Amino acid sequence: MQAPFDFQTLFELSPNPYMLVDRELRYVTANAAYLRITASRLEDLVGRTIFEAFPHDPSDPANASTRMLRDSFDRVLTQRARDTLALIPYRVPRQTEGGVVVEERFWSATHTPLLDGRGEVAFILQHTVDVTELQQLKQAARDVEPPRDASVSRTQLMGGVFARAQAVQEANLALDDERRHLRRLFEQAPGFMCSLRGPDHVFELVNRAYLQLVGHRDLLGKPVRDALPEVDGQGFFELLDRVFTSGEPFVGHSMRVNLQREPGGPLVEAFVDLVYQPVVEADGSVSGIFVQGHDMTAQKRAEEELARHREHLEELVRERTRALEESESERRQTEAALLQAQKMEAVGKLTGGVAHDFNNLLQVVSGNLQLLQRDTVGDARAQRRLEMALGAVERGARLASQLLAFARRQPLAPTVLNLGRLVRDMDDLLRRALGEDVEVETVIAGGLWNTSADRNQLENVILNLAINARDAMDGRGRLTIEAGNAMLDDHYAMLHPEVTAGQYVLLAISDTGTGMTPEVMQRAFEPFFTTKPEGRGTGLGLSMVYGFVKQSGGHVKIYSELGHGTSIKIYLPRSFQAAAQPAESGPGQVEGGTETILVVEDDDAVRATVVEVLTELGYRVLKAHDGQSALAVIQSGLAVDLLFTDVVMPGPVRSPELARLAKAHLPDIEVLFTSGYTENAIVHGGRLDPGVSLLSKPYRREDLARKLRALLRGREQRLTAKPHRAPAPGDAQVKGALRILLVEDDADIRESASELMVDLGHTVRAVESAEAASEALAEEPFDLLFTDVTLPGQSGVVLAREAARRHPALRIIIASGDSRALSGEDGQALLGRVVLLPKPYDLNQMERALEQAATEATPAARTRPA
Template sequence: MPDSLDFRALFDRSPNPYMVLDRGLRYVWANAAYLRVTASRLEDLLGRSLFEVFPHDPEDPSNRSARELRESLERVLSGRVPDTLALIPYRVPRETATGPVLEERYWSATHTPILDERGEVAFILQHTVDVTEVQRLQQAMSAAEARRGSVSSAEQVQAGLLGRAQAVQEANRTLDAERRHLRRLFKQAPGFMCFLRGAQHVFELANDAYSQLIGHRPVLGRPVRQALPEIEGQGFFELLDKVFATGEPFVGRNLPVFLQRKPGAPLEEVFIDLVYQPIIEPDGSISGIFVQGHDITAQKRAQDELRRYREHLEELVRERTRALEESEAERRQAQAELHHAQKMEAVGQLTGGVAHDFNNLLQIIGGNLQLLQRDLAGSEQAERRLQSAIGAVDRGARLASHLLAFARRQPLEPRVIHLGRLVRGMDELLRRALGEDIEVETTIGGGLWNTFADPNQLENVVLNLAINARDAMQGAGKLTIEADNAELDAHHAQLHPDVTPGQYVRLSITDTGCGMPPEVLERVFEPFFTTKPEGRGTGLGLSMVYGFVQQTGGHIKIYSEVGRGTTIQIHFPRSLQVEEPHTELDTGPIEGGTETILVVEDDAGVRTTVVEMLLELGYRVLKASDGQSALAILQSGLPIDLLFTDVVMPGPVRSTEVARQARALLPDIEVLFTSGYTEDVIVHGGRLDSGVSLLSKPYRREELARKVRAMLRQRQQRLAAKPAEGSEAGRTPESTKKEPLRILLVEDDEAIRSSASELLEELGHGVRATSSAEEALVELGAESFDVLFTDVNLPGGSGVELAREAVRQRPRLRVIIASGYGSAALSEEGGLKGAVVLPKPYDLSRLGRALEQVMAQA
């Protein structure tokens, strides 16, 4: 017996016709029986389409037989299952003595798919049976019936069989249409569905939604354990086994499953609702399991996010309302918290609106009182009354300062400090403030970190808290001050919403006083709340501490128990920078000078007072009531050594713009701001902008004198250092060789145009002079220039508009605008950012500085 069969030889010897088509319905192979019944040669068939070789009857417009044959083959391709045509008429060649002739034959055909490794149809095997004779018997039967029976019983039986075969084929067509409709519904169903056959749960059907769920991998024909190996251990295989064994369905809700949707990718967690429904046959056996469900991952995650958000909100509400009275209802607690926040915000807004005018009034009163001291010298009673009035001004200034601190709008000047050194430096001050009957113990932790805070305000905080502790201890007890390092973790931050996790320097101040009951502790940071007798406290001390700590980015917490004392813990953020050296305040005698100071102040009373103070100190004083007047003075060419300007001024020109243009026109000028309320003009994030000097209102004559003298002394030192720097470099500004520039000069006045050209050429630059904007634009189109030097007023137009158009055409072009009054070319709204205004009249030196300035900005 041979070891193997030659299947090709076997098919060739078969009396039944067989042929094989590829996916394109092209001949791949045909056996001898097929070639014989179709009167064909194999070499004429291979590679050609079935419908090209046998197009059926071209005279039949519907070509029904060819259409039915094609539909059967397409069903095999799409469904990957066999398909049968019980009866199909088809015209094929037949060999005769005179050669091949086309003859109508009747066939019964079976089409079987041959699948590749991926489960796709690679080839189609066709097996046909020629039933022409049976069909003719049926036709004879029909004729016999017409003649009332003249055929044999055998012929009648065969004809009956053929009729039943045709009826079966028509029924199959109807069933096939219904089957295709159901498949479409199954395939396009929004929920995922599949059918698992047998105890191994082999995938027989799966719709698009199921394919999308598992990542579009091939599963048909494979057991579930092989098709979805990553589900092993998640309990689903065991559920399928139980349903198949018991016949009881399983319904699952919100089930998590981990799937590998892409090859090599990590597992993804999805959530599903599903039903395992056993398919029970008529004999009671279970043939498989129908799986149906929905992917609810997006819905589950949305629900989880909503739950987490709700839990987070509930935790915040619990934390924020825990300190309120337990007997109050939740609604009243929320209302009280809202009312408290609105009250604090209202006080902050009121503070910002009133502080400027209030401090201006204090400045006028205090300044005039100090000026009166000179006139009333020698009268002891008058001097005593003056000192009393000046003391009241100081108290008013402190009150305004406390309000600003509470509102977190005071201008801080933070620097890197070592908290331990600051506290130890206050030992003597604290002992004097607390008295001999209070023991002070200071403990500084080893390796204490640096922090970033305003040292003056921090000293006020420590002193304020120490005095509060003294009052709580009624003048006798122990005050403990500790400084150490602390880390606040995420858990602590969750319990305290105003805390950011990280490293902090902790300051703890503990007293042995009377302590505070819960109802007092809840309101301790509220402004104007105090338990002290009338006249002994403003209720702003702890509010000021709270505002300063919050503005510094820290966190404050009070722990207190009646009869046992109070501990206040303040956390300041850690700084990784090195501690900055402390500059001692100038406490020497008041000095004046002879320099020129420009005072810009919109309040006439304040302006008069400060001008008189500066004149008494020997300075030359110029004054302006708004920014526009100040710019006019700056552009006049007068030498000015210091600009002293209020921060908040009326009019379109802000104080910061005056300062910027002052430095542009006079690079060595000093700028000193003053204000009772800075808002966010020169203060951002509660801190003064870098390089900004501020003298807060109200200020004393001594404070003004020392601040002005210190800034002018810095200016003198800076000017004195310039020649030395030039000599060390081996050159002076005059000896520095500069590259010549190509300058386009636009000036309609012939005399000015001629003199400006000579000055520019004297500076070593090349000049092309024109008298109008039109001529200038022509020159710009023809040649390249480094600088456009134009008058602000031109015939029929504006030099500013010319400059805008020139810069639009040549973005690298630099612009100088000669002006007798305006500064519009420097405004950002004008679209000429970086342009320089040169006030008229100008000389060679000023023209040279303007060129240096405009080219330096390049």
């Protein structure tokens, strides 16, 4: 129900003095009773602090009365609770008949906090009562000696009352000081503490350390099960119940507790030492529990870390002890490994030395057998014998290939591939090779990395290992092929010195066969070592696998247990490039052609066989017995479409140099190498050089025909893609004498260079600056600009760039003693257009530069005046 008047009116009409101050103790308002007893006006008080308006003793701002009043206000602000001053002397103005005087009065004051929406003190309401007359009565009672008879005056009794009131107030103040001191100790204690009341364990007090432990949340007045719900089920509530019921304290050490320190946050593990101390009343009953303890989480973590370090140190000591104990064994193993490496190196050199001649013999035999096959068409008996002979040739070729693989000297052509896709593509081939009684299971890991390896050789490795597994299982069992990602860490690399730590793609081939003994495992990769019966194996299968993996930068490991099967794990380095699509390798029809092929082969029998095969395929064939004679054929002007050369040849011109010179003279020529052993001519680091095509000996007629057609078809596509250009009027002249513009600021060099060019049959106009050269180019046509870099005005490079822009058909030679002459922006724009001639140069060097400029530049007519 609405009151008949508002509270402001009630405030003003109250006979009791009231005033209101804010948090800074500045006056907000005061009622009429307050203004009357202080002889003040409201407009003089509002906005001023109480100590500014009524300083009590201006000469001593920190006097006892001021301290009493200020302490009461501070208690209200910090504790947010009402505070009472039973008696406080304080000087204030007072209205008398003689005017306003300042006199000391005695007051009883009550300070009540007014809280805002956040629970903080916004204002303080003061209610005061002037008790000066009562205090005077008490003083009078002190001055009067107590009567000895039974009657006591009223004044004396009142004095006794006030004496007791003052004693109570002094005791309260002492207790309040003690309470504040104890509260500060409780709050600042390094260990966590709280006080729980009743059987429900209601929070009465908590200190700062406790809030830091459980997370700052509202605890006071709540039962512990409601305040800390995440602790339910961890045994702490049950311990509290037991202590409250039994009255026996509980002490716990390194107790694990999970706490949710932030609303909605994760549970955080902590470890605590704690004491649950029952609070026992005078009658022996338990009214609550005092909890005290320490957060031991950091100490626990440190102890665990120390234990881990101690265990690690002990393990290092054990490893070092084992290492010392095994040092002699390791030394013997190192010596054995060195002997094994020397033995393998010797076998590799022996293999490389005989492979070339051996494969040449096989090539002669194979080529002639294939020619005989065409001559004996219709004779079944002869064809059958020829097939058997060719089969023997292929077995011999495989044997040579396996030896080269073991010696890590086979020419690899690695491509980026996905191992899982390669294994799936081989599924049909493996099932046909292994038979129906071998169950094949493939496990391909998701997110498989790519690797770089020779696809054909890797397929041979997988097939070889699968057949070995089939034989180990006597043709019946389960073969598992796995492909996944693997990381070989530094520890593994330390135990296997030949391994480089890093990311690998793992290929694991496992069988359920008879397994290997440790002695067999130790020798499994040795060449010609086999456990198969005589006639069923060469002992080169695993050796070939070992050599291929090592040559590919990988690692291979055998895991086997007698009677439980074998697992061979191959680790190939990871590639970060995209996998290349495998080329179509269908057999197709053997095709020939009409192009001109230059055959370079030092073995007469091999050369004769190859020439006959190529002639049968329809090609026009030229032949040479070494690189020098082949180079003479190319330089003779005969049109040659493809150079087919052996890698290992006698004479001063080696096959790579022959190929380079042939490309320089005939830019569109194709080059196909063939060899039974490549040494290091076109294979480096175990891999074919980029852009190199190789046909390994011995090869079949069909292989040669397909390889030639593939190269010549690519050449035809390149020629077709080149833009057609009609012959220019000046082309014929460019092949002979040239009209040369020479730009050189040094008179001696200019004179000698002009003489050299004239001696070579050319016409020369010599100028000393770029500016003079520009004028000459505008006046008459030139075939070639020959300029120095450093000129008195504009540089030779800038001149060349401008001349190339104005005269597209102009050949350009830049002579400089600095190999970085074309490193700038202008020089970069001329790359591919100019020939750089290093200084100092002689007649031969100048002649080659002029020939190169005339050959490599795009032929065009002489330049005309712009």
